[in-house]
Amino acid sequence: MSLSLILSQLLNGLQFGVLLFLLAAGLTLVFGIMSFVNLAHGSLYMLGAYFAATAYNQTESFTLAVLAALAGCIVVGMALERLAVSRLYGRDHLDHVLATFGMMMFFNEAARMMWGPQPYFLPVPDMLSGTVNLLGISYPSYRFAIILVGLLVAVGAHLLMHKTRLGMLIRAGSVNPTMVGALGVNIKLLNAFLFGLGAALAGLAGVMAGPILSVQVGMGEPVLITTLVVIVIGGIGSVSGAFYASLIVGIVDTMGRAFLPTLLRDMMSREAANAAGPALASMLIYILMAVVLALRPQGLFPARRT
Amino acid sequence: MQFSKFIPALAATALMGAAPLASAQVKIGLTGPMSGPVALVGQDQYDGFMLAVEQLGGKLGGQVATILKEDDQLKPELGNQIVRKLIDKERVHAIVGLGFSNVVMASVKPIVESGTVAIATNSGTSPLAGAGCAANIFSTAWQNDGAPEAMGKYMQDKGIKNVYLLAPNYQAGKDMLTGFKRYFKGNIVEEVYTQVGQTDYSAEIAQVQASNPDAVFAFYPGGMGVNFVKQMSQAGLLPKLPVYSVFMVDGTTMPALREAAVGSVMGMMWDSVLNNPENNKFVKAFVVKHKRVPSEYAAAAFDAAQILDVAFKKVGAKLDDKKALAAAVKAAGAEIRSVRGPFRFNNNNMPVQNYYAFNVVKEGNQVVTRQISVALANHADAYSSKCALK
Numbered sequence: 001m002s003l004s005l006i007l008s009q010l011l012n013g014l015q016f017g018v019l020l021f022l023l024a025a026g027l028t029l030v031f032g033i034m035s036f037v038n039l040a041h042g043s044l045y046m047l048g049a050y051f052a053a054t055a056y057n058q059t060e061s062f063t064l065a066v067l068a069a070l071a072g073c074i075v076v077g078m079a080l081e082r083l084a085v086s087r088l089y090g091r092d093h094l095d096h097v098l099a100t101f102g103m104m105m106f107f108n109e110a111a112r113m114m115w116g117p118q119p120y121f122l123p124v125p126d127m128l129s130g131t132v133n134l135l136g137i138s139y140p141s142y143r144f145a146i147i148l149v150g151l152l153v154a155v156g157a158h159l160l161m162h163k164t165r166l167g168m169l170i171r172a173g174s175v176n177p178t179m180v181g182a183l184g185v186n187i188k189l190l191n192a193f194l195f196g197l198g199a200a201l202a203g204l205a206g207v208m209a210g211p212i213l214s215v216q217v218g219m220g221e222p223v224l225i226t227t228l229v230v231i232v233i234g235g236i237g238s239v240s241g242a243f244y245a246s247l248i249v250g251i252v253d254t255m256g257r258a259f260l261p262t263l264l265r266d267m268m269s270r271e272a273a274n275a276a277g278p279a280l281a282s283m284l285i286y287i288l289m290a291v292v293l294a295l296r297p298q299g300l301f302p303a304r305r306t
Numbered sequence: 307m308q309f310s311k312f313i314p315a316l317a318a319t320a321l322m323g324a325a326p327l328a329s330a331q332v333k334i335g336l337t338g339p340m341s342g343p344v345a346l347v348g349q350d351q352y353d354g355f356m357l358a359v360e361q362l363g364g365k366l367g368g369q370v371a372t373i374l375k376e377d378d379q380l381k382p383e384l385g386n387q388i389v390r391k392l393i394d395k396e397r398v399h400a401i402v403g404l405g406f407s408n409v410v411m412a413s414v415k416p417i418v419e420s421g422t423v424a425i426a427t428n429s430g431t432s433p434l435a436g437a438g439c440a441a442n443i444f445s446t447a448w449q450n451d452g453a454p455e456a457m458g459k460y461m462q463d464k465g466i467k468n469v470y471l472l473a474p475n476y477q478a479g480k481d482m483l484t485g486f487k488r489y490f491k492g493n494i495v496e497e498v499y500t501q502v503g504q505t506d507y508s509a510e511i512a513q514v515q516a517s518n519p520d521a522v523f524a525f526y527p528g529g530m531g532v533n534f535v536k537q538m539s540q541a542g543l544l545p546k547l548p549v550y551s552v553f554m555v556d557g558t559t560m561p562a563l564r565e566a567a568v569g570s571v572m573g574m575m576w577d578s579v580l581n582n583p584e585n586n587k588f589v590k591a592f593v594v595k596h597k598r599v600p601s602e603y604a605a606a607a608f609d610a611a612q613i614l615d616v617a618f619k620k621v622g623a624k625l626d627d628k629k630a631l632a633a634a635v636k637a638a639g640a641e642i643r644s645v646r647g648p649f650r651f652n653n654n655n656m657p658v659q660n661y662y663a664f665n666v667v668k669e670g671n672q673v674v675t676r677q678i679s680v681a682l683a684n685h686a687d688a689y690s691s692k693c694a695l696k
Binding site: 120219 | 340341342343345346349475497498499500501503505506508509510512513515516528529532533536537540541542558559561562563564565598
């Protein structure tokens with residue numbers, strides 16, 4: 001188990017974490033501020049990838065594909081918010097789950113009808129198709145680019161939340177939404193914008209993931225589940241919590257999958273390790289979530305509530 | 307009184323009267339994964355089967371055929387439910403498809419108990435090829451070990467020494483690697499089973515890089531295969547490190563892979579570039595109708611339809627004699643002109659067929675598949691002696 005292997009797995013974990021952050025940021029804000037459980041978030045991620053793949057197949061330009069994904073997801077997100085989500089704000093979380101689960105199935109079928117069941121082709125842009133030399137290991141440039149984009153988004157999100165008036169309104173809304181509305185802020189527009197922003201981030205995650213994962217119907221579900229784990233561990237409503245938690249989950253999951261089977265092989269027979277290794281590795285993040293919920297149910301980095 | 311109000315009622319009565327006249331004489335249930343990440347596998351089987359039926363004028367064995375399409379969603383319990391529904395409620399004469407290996411195994415009991423003819427076009431599990439064989443269960447696809455055995459022999463003959471193995475953690479994954487190890491006698495560097503449906507293989511690929519094998523042998527069907535090959539290509543491993551595979555680079559995944567697949571070698575009983583008259587006709591007709599290149603699943607289903615056509619003709623009016631139909635299907639195997647070359651059913655109802663080696667190369671700026679050789683000719687599976695059938 002060489003140092004370079006550990007380092008490259010750490011980078012893989014970081015990349016996975018950053019992708020999770022793009023999704024978790026939108027999900028946690030919507031959950032925290034509008035108290036709305038949005039299971040359709042994974043579908044927005046899928047739509048981002050599909051819009052990008054379609055745009056790429058028409059124009060052969062990755063930049064246009066990214067723009068198409070962002071624009072498409074913002075439009076779908078805001079439309080969804082105005083048409084369906086805003087009607088459910090005051091309701092029980094279970095109603096949200098039912099409604100957004102239905103939306104998820106609707107989007108899956110709609111995608112299958114529009115684009116067909118086969119996986120779509122979205123290539124890595126040419127200038128990122130090589131490898132970079134990082135600390136002695138050669139790492140795929142595209143995955144490194146994902147890490148950079150994700151960190152940029154994290155910095156941008158921090159600046160937005162803490163240095164702008166809009167960010168102040170969002171933070172205030174996460175603590176006491178009724179008061180913010182009572183103080184004369186157009187809370188409806190703020191909510192629509194917030195939902196659109198979350199959708200845009202999900203779409204960006206979809207575009208970034210498209211070249212490495214296959215663009216197909218149902219690609220949002222496995223990622224959605226991991227994102228929910230992230231926001232529970234990080235603390236609902238807290239973007240910084242989502243950031244730290246997504247990095248933790250990304251690294252734990254990747255390192256677990258990479259090294260747990262090898263560790264098990266030292267302890268038990270090859271057959272048993274081959275069977276138990278992958279199963280245990282995939283359970284790791286859920287065990288982590290259970291431990292966090294047991295010891296600190298509000299999450300590791302919760303948003304401060306008055 | 308308005309006559310227009312009576313028209314729908316009259317139309318309904320007319321249709322009701324016409325219904326018994328229009329009822330089909332042969333009923334087939336076609337099941338497979340029609341949704342989710344492997345939806346194209348199921349869809350290809352349906353399209354391949356329907357193409358044959360269409361070419362026979364909508365008939366099988368000279369009788370009008372009704373095909374019921376069912377989606378098992380890759381869920382064993384759902385597959386079982388669907389099979390029981392087709393046998394008990396719809397009273398189909400045959401079930402085609404049966405889905406992935408894990409779904410098939412969950413459906414075996416009702417099929418064997420009813421004696422209904424069932425033709426798998428997506429699998430050929432080792433239990434069904436061995437002691438668990440049944441006179442009414444067939445496979446026109448392959449016995450799961452066949453394609454990996456072909457790749458194992460090919461790599462053994464080529465003198466490759468150190469191989470890294472990867473497959474998803476379910477029955478077919480285990481069968482594939484078992485079949486490979488039966489013919490490959492070199493050094494297995496590592497044998498890794500990943501989660502079914504896993505999308506990100508960066509961790510596994512980093513391990514492959516660190517172990518530095520001479521070659522990789524992998525089995526990842528559908529969306530899993532697309533992800534794995536793309537990520538191997540992005541990590542710079544393909545085409546430097548030869549990747550040998552089964553069911554990973556085929557008609558269902560090539561449109562999404564394109565350049566990423568260059569440098570890989572696959573073993574299969576069929577590929578669209580196989581050059582024989584039946585196949586050339588089949589591929590041409592499929593491309594014209596569906597605007598995509600068929601996969602081995604479509605070919606297996608196409609042949610299944612041809613076999614049923616011959617078998618139904620043999621039994622004639624005695625369609626409901628299940629034993630006679632099963633015997634007719636078994637004999638029909640050797641009588642059709644399969645798109646894959648030579649074909650017949652072994653004593654355990656698994657195919658005896660050629661397995662070919664293909665590779666993906668870049669010619670100019672086109673990515674094409676080429677046949678390299680016949681890796682195993684008229685190959686019978688390793689489990690047939692354990693089956694009590696003759």
